Amino acid sequence: MQWIIYMCMAIVAVLAVLYLYAFKYEPANFKLSEADIFIKDNLKFKAGKNKSDKPILTFLHLSDFHLRKNSKGKKLFKFVRSLSKLNVDFIFITGDLTEDDKNIEYLISMLSPLKAKYGKYAVFGVHDHYNKALAEFIRNMFKRKRRYKKENDVTHMAKRLKDIGIEVLRNESRRIDIGSYDIGDIEIIGLDDPIINKIDIGKAFSHIDHADRLKLLKKSDYKNIYKNIFRLKEEKIHKINNRGKLRIVLMHTPDTDSIINLAHKEVDIIFGGHTHGGQVRLPLVGAVVSGCKIKTRFASGLFYFKKFVLYVTRGLGEGRYSQFRFYCQPEASLVKIYRVK
Numbered sequence: 001m002q003w004i005i006y007m008c009m010a011i012v013a014v015l016a017v018l019y020l021y022a023f024k025y026e027p028a029n030f031k032l033s034e035a036d037i038f039i040k041d042n043l044k045f046k047a048g049k050n051k052s053d054k055p056i057l058t059f060l061h062l063s064d065f066h067l068r069k070n071s072k073g074k075k076l077f078k079f080v081r082s083l084s085k086l087n088v089d090f091i092f093i094t095g096d097l098t099e100d101d102k103n104i105e106y107l108i109s110m111l112s113p114l115k116a117k118y119g120k121y122a123v124f125g126v127h128d129h130y131n132k133a134l135a136e137f138i139r140n141m142f143k144r145k146r147r148y149k150k151e152n153d154v155t156h157m158a159k160r161l162k163d164i165g166i167e168v169l170r171n172e173s174r175r176i177d178i179g180s181y182d183i184g185d186i187e188i189i190g191l192d193d194p195i196i197n198k199i200d201i202g203k204a205f206s207h208i209d210h211a212d213r214l215k216l217l218k219k220s221d222y223k224n225i226y227k228n229i230f231r232l233k234e235e236k237i238h239k240i241n242n243r244g245k246l247r248i249v250l251m252h253t254p255d256t257d258s259i260i261n262l263a264h265k266e267v268d269i270i271f272g273g274h275t276h277g278g279q280v281r282l283p284l285v286g287a288v289v290s291g292c293k294i295k296t297r298f299a300s301g302l303f304y305f306k307k308f309v310l311y312v313t314r315g316l317g318e319g320r321y322s323q324f325r326f327y328c329q330p331e332a333s334l335v336k337i338y339r340v341k
Helices: 002-028 071-085 101-111 134-142 154-163 201-205 219-229 256-264
Strands: 031-040 057-062 090-094 119-123 166-168 172-177 185-190 245-250 269-272 301-304 309-312 331-339
Touching: 002 071, 031 309, 057 071, 071 101, 071 331, 090 269, 101 154, 119 172, 119 185, 119 245, 154 166, 172 201, 185 201, 201 256, 219 256
Parallel strands: 031 331, 057 090, 090 119, 119 166, 185 245, 245 269, 269 309
Antiparallel strands: 057 331, 172 185, 301 309
């Protein structure tokens, strides 16, 4: 009888440790990850140089704050503001900044110290658009919803972000000439969230793409070309699709169908979030779920595909109805671009 009591005590102790780890420790165990992307082009190097010893571009990639004014939110606030010491060329924020309009000013205060040489850009995710009720969250686990009852004021949030130098791209693009010998124009395409049908790829590319490529692929074509699009390369080097031009896409949800169309648009690098890295990961297995229409193996990390590079961050927060992580450390990402011959 005594051994049963000891076993029960042991089980309770293990469950307590797991709870503290998953709900208290891991969600606030923030880190700054680093990722290197290697690209090549037909442009000539500066005289006497065969490779770039230093990165030609640096990006700070942030995502999925789900910012709240609780104890975790205060730790996140402090961590993000500490990133202001970084010297980067661009800052990219890929959605789910906060879930409630009442936290917009808290968000602005957190992001205002961040600096970037050439620009700060953001896109919105589903939680930026909608404040989900608990019942909606539960129903959504069984059947994906495209709309929710309570809408957030994304127009106001975009305005406040612009006030601190962060431009929200809602199916829009920007072309930037950074005046570098190492690379030509940079095209930044920001897409609204595909998971709630806010995405409009045609509109986003309308000012930078040729008319013959504006037409999107038919859904019936996706299955036939999926394997070709999502074929991983052995060589971890991406050859730029258009000479002298680096085409970068920001999107919240790395949706498979959207990515197939983006590959058709000859994009070079896609930055995404939404997945939280699976939020629960198992050793040797990885993410248990991706939370969207992409394979779990691509739920976080850097991937070199045949035509493009995909970087999906684990993000920094969790939804208010699922405030846990397991073996899935929250991250901000410092992404460096190197040029090779």
